[in-house]
Amino acid sequence: MAKNDQGGTDDAGTVSRRDFFKTVGVGSLATSVLTAEDAEAQATAPRAVGPGDVPIRLRINGREHALNVEPRVTLLDAVRNRLDLTGTKRVCDRGSCGACTMIVDGRAIYSCSTLAIEAQGKNIRTIEGLASGTVLHPVQQAFCDTDGLMCGFCTPGFVVATVALLEKIPNPTPEQARKHLDGNICRCGTYVGVLEAALNAKGVARG
């Protein structure tokens, strides 16, 4: 069995605590003074993966997808490039504009700053999962009604962030809505309609 330099093995499930202490060596033990809990956590941590493609499974909008990606691939790129779900946009690609917003286990997250392998086992919701057929989600409808969109490139991110807001706070104050949506940037300047949509959207179930 190949051992990596953290002292883990390529099959973390079979390593014993005793093996673990043997492999980390005296130096690191003396300096880091691991508690038993720390050691247990490290021993059961995910095994090192890659480089090269690794198989992963993602649960997106209630559907399981099996795909092969390099470990460095972000959730955003995996979904856009490998699964061809292109509603979620890549804009800044470093967690400052919100165009890539998805809802993961109930929380709005920046999918450009989340690795695909880290999203395994989680409930991932994207813009594509909101409408049912041609019937728009109430938040999507509200954006159309208030003209809270122009070129539309930031719109999916704003819609998803708004859904996350309304599932948490069904009747937000303008102040709450602004705060919650401040992680999203629009360049065309559609904020007036966006805020109106967030305050007007009705019938969004509490998540």
Place this chain on the structure above:
Amino acid sequence: MRQVPEVQAAARPQKHEKYPWPEKPALIGTEVKRIDGPEKASGRARYAYDIKRPGMLYAKILRSPHAHARIVSLDASAAEKAPGVRAVLPWRKAGEKVVYQGDEVAAVAAVTEEQALDALRLIKVQYEPLPHLANVEQAMRAEAPLVFEGGNVKVGAAEENGDLAAGFKAAAHIVENTYNTQVQTHVSLETHGCVCEWQGENLTAWVSTQAVHGTREGFAKALNIPMNNVRVITEYMGGGFGSKFGPDVQGIICAQLAKKAAAPVHLLLDRKEEHLATGNRPSAYARIKAGVSADGQVTAFDAETWGTGGAGAGSGFPLPYIYQFPNRRRVHKDVYINAGQQRAMRAPGHPQGCFITEVLMDELADRVRMDPVQFRLKNLPDEAPNAMWKSYFPMAAEMIGWSRRHPTGDPSPGPIKRGLGCAANRWGGAGRGTRAHCEINPDGTVIMRTGTQDIGTGTRTIVAMVTAETLGIPMDLVTPQIGDSNYPFSGGSGGSTTCASVSPAIRVTAGKARDALFARIAPQLGAAPEALSAGNGRISAQGGKSVAWKDACKMLGTEPVSVDGEWEAGLSASGTSGVQMSEVEVDIETGITRVRRIVCVQDMGLVVDAKTAKTQIYGGIIGGVNYALFEERLLDRNTAQMVNPDMEFYLIGALSDIPQIDVRIVNQPDRGVIGIGEPPAISTAAAIANAVRNATGVTIRSLPLTPDKVLAALERAGGTN
């Protein structure tokens, strides 16, 4: 780089004889929801970035890390052998120069984006760094190295009017100051780029562009192939603001990689490349000496101006802006530095000229102790359909409650100072050649096809509206088809010319289609074609029969009505006016400015869709807030590297930064369509700057109005009170 100039044409056209705008429209001027809203809000809309073709590769561009260098050698052999790589394209050869950080050097196409990025790192380029210029001060020094052939500074001809000496003699007060505005980048959310696919010698390109036809021409010229062989498709595009008018270098690289790899190639830039290499609004500097008479008439204006549009590009802007200085002189210098070239950006030149002039106007008004609005009313041009400021200033003043404005400097105690400011804008707009094709099908559905594109302004909706209005039918019977160079010619979406180019073309084409329908079905209705009219979803004969639209179309049998039409004079005009006022709060302890409110009075000729028009105005104003307070391309003065090529340090306002915005649109139906993309973006920053001046009592003659500048100006004025 193709620039879209401000267009000037007649301010009030002769009414179109055959198809004038309706006196009592059913749709035009009402609030119509954008018809592609559901596609965009659901994520179904496919942008160039989202195109996926079978076997498609991903490409990346290697760019110069140096501001100025000669390429000594370029070795791409390791990249060619890298995993997944299908094509490598050296863009520059040994011996050639790169003139800014981000200049293109080579490119790679690979199976995955990650593999393309890895391969870029394997390209070995040896550079010989050359002396560079990182800012205008460095470039204008007498001892500056000669970086640009023909000189680092290009002096323009003097613009002169009247008798400057006499003008200063007539002045009771003279103001002399230097003003400046920053470089801002477009930050289109969808970056520049395209997907290219060859079938033999034919290229199909899905491009994020503001001009499908212009881009087709650009591809054909650069690739040396017939225009017939190129098809450009832009179903949706994620913002351009003036920066997307051709294939650009990345488009040509993409097409060449696709050819080389014999596979479709996706090449969309990343955010850093977008900041560095796809355009910007140039900086502006103005050293001004201006005079005003004791009774508040401006008398003289003498300005030396300069600015940089980057490596070898211009930096012109209008000055003085709008107000009538009878005696004036102005000399402008384009200063070249080692940075990416400027491109047209939402009202090119105007926000710069507006900010500089309007701040100066408030300083002059204070010298003669006049209210800024009164002072402006005294110095504005005479009123005309395209010069309505004398009416709009009082209207905006009423909206914001200008009468409560205190003189310069908020006298109230405490660190939060409040103030009001105002500024005016003008723009050309106007229409030009657009062609369209209309089909009325026997089932009553209608196709209207034109090779324009929707850059987020609502063009698709306008096409459907004008068609439905002209045929007297509901909009859902109309399918507008746009965004394809295989459709009839339409120009680029720049200079606020789209609506005024497209709407008349659709009006004429739909009118012709209606007439052709009348001619075909008149015999069956037992009436002369001239006696037929269309409206309320019916075709009616004068004093006789009336049939539902669908029944009338059934009379066509199997052959649809199919007609071509084009833009004609008499349905559009040129020249808009607007006034904006701003209310701000400045914290004189932190220097932070918060814009509380903007009011806006704006015309645009005939309002087509009142809903999307208002959205455009909001968007322009919000762009102006960003320009006033946040945005600035920062280049390191030693290396000429951009230090904020991202979206966390290149600041753009979010919801909490947006003030209350109140818009009053003035409809001018008798002028025809003009366009509204640019005008409202022009005067917001100037109105904010004057409100900050009114609040704090100090003048900040430099954009953006960052806290450090506010605090420094207060310090110079003797500290906070």
